[in-house]
Amino acid sequence: xxxxxxxxxxxxxxxxxxxxxxxxxxxxxxxxxxxxxxxxxxxxxxxxxxxxxxxxxxxxxxxxxxxxxxxxxxxxxxxxxxxxxxxxxxxxxxxxxxxxxxxxxxxxxxxxxxxxxxxxxxxxxxxxx
Amino acid sequence: xxxxxxxxxxxxxxxxxxxxxxxxxxxxxxxxxxxxxxxxxxxxxxxxxxxxxxxxxxxxxxxxxxxxxxxxxxxxxxxxxxxxxxxxxxxxxxxxxxxxxxxxxxxxxxxxxxxxxxxxxxxxxxxxxxxxxxxxxxxxxxxxxxxxxxxxxxxxxxxxxxxxxxxxxxxxxxxxxxxxxxxxxxxxxxxxxxxxxxxxxxxxxxxxxxxxxxxxxxxxxxxxxxxxxxxxxxxxxxxxxxxxxxxxxxxxxxxxxxxxxxxxxxxxxxxxxxxxxxxxxxxxxxxxxxxxxxxxxxxxxxxxxxxxxxxxxxxxxxxxxxxxxxxxxxxxxxxxxxxxxxxxxxxxxxxxxxxxxxx
Ligand code: SF4
Ligand code: SF4
Numbered sequence: 001x002x003x004x005x006x007x008x009x010x011x012x013x014x015x016x017x018x019x020x021x022x023x024x025x026x027x028x029x030x031x032x033x034x035x036x037x038x039x040x041x042x043x044x045x046x047x048x049x050x051x052x053x054x055x056x057x058x059x060x061x062x063x064x065x066x067x068x069x070x071x072x073x074x075x076x077x078x079x080x081x082x083x084x085x086x087x088x089x090x091x092x093x094x095x096x097x098x099x100x101x102x103x104x105x106x107x108x109x110x111x112x113x114x115x116x117x118x119x120x121x122x123x124x125x126x127x128x129x
Numbered sequence: 130x131x132x133x134x135x136x137x138x139x140x141x142x143x144x145x146x147x148x149x150x151x152x153x154x155x156x157x158x159x160x161x162x163x164x165x166x167x168x169x170x171x172x173x174x175x176x177x178x179x180x181x182x183x184x185x186x187x188x189x190x191x192x193x194x195x196x197x198x199x200x201x202x203x204x205x206x207x208x209x210x211x212x213x214x215x216x217x218x219x220x221x222x223x224x225x226x227x228x229x230x231x232x233x234x235x236x237x238x239x240x241x242x243x244x245x246x247x248x249x250x251x252x253x254x255x256x257x258x259x260x261x262x263x264x265x266x267x268x269x270x271x272x273x274x275x276x277x278x279x280x281x282x283x284x285x286x287x288x289x290x291x292x293x294x295x296x297x298x299x300x301x302x303x304x305x306x307x308x309x310x311x312x313x314x315x316x317x318x319x320x321x322x323x324x325x326x327x328x329x330x331x332x333x334x335x336x337x338x339x340x341x342x343x344x345x346x347x348x349x350x351x352x353x354x355x356x357x358x359x360x361x362x363x364x365x366x367x368x369x370x371x372x373x374x375x376x377x378x379x380x381x382x383x384x385x386x387x388x389x390x391x392x393x394x395x396x397x398x399x400x401x402x403x404x405x406x407x408x409x410x411x412x413x414x415x416x417x418x419x420x421x422x423x424x425x426x427x428x429x430x431x432x433x434x435x436x437x438x439x440x441x442x443x444x445x446x447x448x449x450x451x452x453x454x455x456x457x458x459x460x461x462x463x464x465x466x467x468x469x470x471x472x473x474x475x476x477x478x479x480x481x482x483x484x485x486x487x488x
């Protein structure tokens with residue numbers, strides 16, 4: 001019984017070819033919500049630091065004064081918490097995994113966001129005093 | 130009397146995915162005594178509750194184990210919800226059930242593959258993992274993560290499964306079930322497998338119960354106990370019966386896990402059919418003040434999360450009793466009397482998950 005079932009499966013597998021793929025030559029399987037890695041849009045980040053506070057792995061460092069946003073990809077567990085927390089939605093969860101590396105480095109991004117100038121209050125012409 | 134020698138087994142051994150060390154006392158080829166020791170991969174995750182706020186700790190809780198991750202997260206959030214008296218929406222309870230059962234499916238298929246590998250049946254190993262891949266695909270499509278789902282949160286779930294995706298999943302179930310039946314046929318009816326597993330590592334019903342065995346190890350000895358009968362998540366609304374087998378040997382434990390594949394498929398089917406509409410989470414404010422023991426049935430057995438909070442954002446204590454820890458004393462009872470060559474199969478038959486155990 002068991003033998004015949006197994007023989008059938010083996011023959012089917014021989015004909016169908018391998019069930020695995022040659023990653024990374026062939027890209028990984030991904031769906032729209034796959035949590036691969038986090039990317040930042042430096043032009044939008046307002047350096048509020050919420051992502052840093054929410055990150056359970058302490059992978060993100062935001063330096064408000066220096067205007068840098070850093071991520072340690074070795075610490076990041078791709079949990080999506082920072083993406084959910086970001087108030088201006090400048091973090092995106094990409095669906096691809098990062099390429100394997102042999103050295104731990106911290107990825108630095110210079111924040112290029114410029115605060116739009118506040119519109120001056122329309123002058124009323126009646127200077128109080 | 131033959132001379133006694135001690136053979137170390139593990140922490141690095143081809144059959145073990147994770148490090149556990151056993152000192153096997155042998156007389157010729159027969160095991161007469163076993164001294165287990167663990168502690169190679171302690172990570173201090175429980176202590177992290179004092180460093181992470183309670184809603185964030187769920188990410189850590191999920192990473193206690195790489196296989197039953199969803200259930201660890203679920204046990205943790207259920208504990209917090211019980212302390213804080215949060216009523217979870219029905220749809221969230223059902224979604225949790227579906228993901229928990231998918232996790233069980235993939236965990237059991239993983240184990241079946243490893244077990245086949247331990248027996249030396251490589252084809253069967255590949256086949257089990259091939260089937261497991263289809264479960265992982267469903268998990269990835271619905272949660273975004275293959276093994277770490279990250280969808281549980283205090284107060285509900287973070288993602289919904291759309292109606293059409295649910296019916297898609299339901300449509301693939303009959304074929305998947307048939308593939309599992311073929312797999313079961315090989316595991317249970319193949320003469321070589323039967324010969325390899327029958328009468329191996331026997332532990333009786335009362336002994337298993339007294340030693341506190343959990344999960345399939347307990348049910349493989351004929352005790353009908355499954356923590357899902359407590360009715361957490363949506364299990365109270367679903368029709369389900371624990372799978373058990375009276376023999377108490379490796380074959381019985383294997384048969385129990387195979388049987389549970391079909392209960393899981395059936396539970397997913399029922400949950401999809403009864404899926405209520407509505408919100409998937411509620412807003413939770415405040416902080417947990419109190420303590421709670423939360424019990425959840427994982428693929429390896431019953432896990433207990435003990436949580437204690439003092440009204441601040443950080444819990445004061447978390448303690449996790451994992452099923453593998455409970456299954457080590459029965460394992461020590463099973464081994465004496467067996468041959469050295471059978472040790473890997475018996476050790477694997479309790480489905481040891483060491484990173485859970487050491488946290
Ligand atoms: S995905 Fe999670 S772990 Fe990674 S940086 Fe964001 S919050 Fe931190
Ligand atoms: S990435 Fe988003 S959350 Fe993080 S500092 Fe920038 S704006 Fe704030």
